[in-house]
Amino acid sequence: EKGGYASFMLKEIAEQPKAVADTLLGRIDAEGRLSLDEVRISPSELREADKVVIVACGTAFHAGLIAKYAIEHWTRIPCEVELASEFRYRDPILDPRTLVIAISQSGETMDTLMALRHAREQGAKVLAICNTNGSTIPRESDAVLYTHAGPEVAVASTKAFLTQLVACYLVALYLGQSRGTKWGDEVRAVVRDLSRIAGAVEEVLTTMEPVRELARSLKDKKTVLFLGRHVGYPVALEGALKLKELAYMHAEGFAAGELKHGPIALIEEDLPVVVVVPSPRGRSVLHDKIVSNIQEIRARGARTIVIAEEGDEAVAPYADHLIRVPVTPTLLQPLVATVPLQVFACELATARGNEVDQPRNLAKSVTVE
């Protein structure tokens, strides 16, 4: 059932282009109109939402962090993202105009379920983004958008993450559109870019051999750091989480702008640091800042592993290892930039002799609080 792959994780990484394409299929028209799978909430209630709160755990939380950038940019609705396990314990401000989005692959994560129950008790509406038909979280929500990743068996989430991102982008487009945001051309451009993204993910997958080789060469390291900015920051967090859970290594993700506020003290000779570089187009200020971050850490001896867009030549002189990803709009870059990090963690874990599908101490779905 692993279809010739050594692990479910490898199989699921390879299935990502299809998972992404399937999640988009038939969901959205050229104007950005979205069809949800189950809607027990009126279009006017969705339209009138004045705040979005995303709750999720682990990898799904990272999808939520990325969604915030898209939702606020495209809809101008304020959006908060919170770890589901923290949410109800801080007395969050919720009312019928709050749209809570609960993201969960399994649909059974207890922390997320308790967060959504709390939100509904306070009168908020809940939209679930979920990969498992008929599971508890979608059953208890007001509306559901299913990700079509197919069953995810490996404990480490890969294809579900990419499809959660797609679902979040779709919800953001839908909210923007239903509120009549005046951005017809931009919607069409985003829909077009999304329709090409499965091909871009496919392309990344064909270039992963150097990443595997690099991962094997780092198998005896103690620590790997990950840096990113903007949507690259949650990608860095996700890269670090994958490495922790699979390779049992110390790994941390930082916002690159925070380096100078502390983490730069960690940099020492030969420390591997993975840097997710934003596109030089569009947000060129951020790009230039991250290039100086790379210079700074390299000057202090770090081994720089740089994930950058095709054609971005400015980073090349400072990259000890350069991993190229296809050109995408900034907000969609996580869909391609995460893939090398999944492959990296999977290969490094295998090189350390770990069981990648069933990491120690972890379960696929966490049904206790």
Ligand code: M6R
């Ligand atoms: O099923 P869920 O999406 O609710 O699960 C949430 C987390 O437990 C999950 O993403 C976990 O962090 C993964 N093992 C990460 O790879």
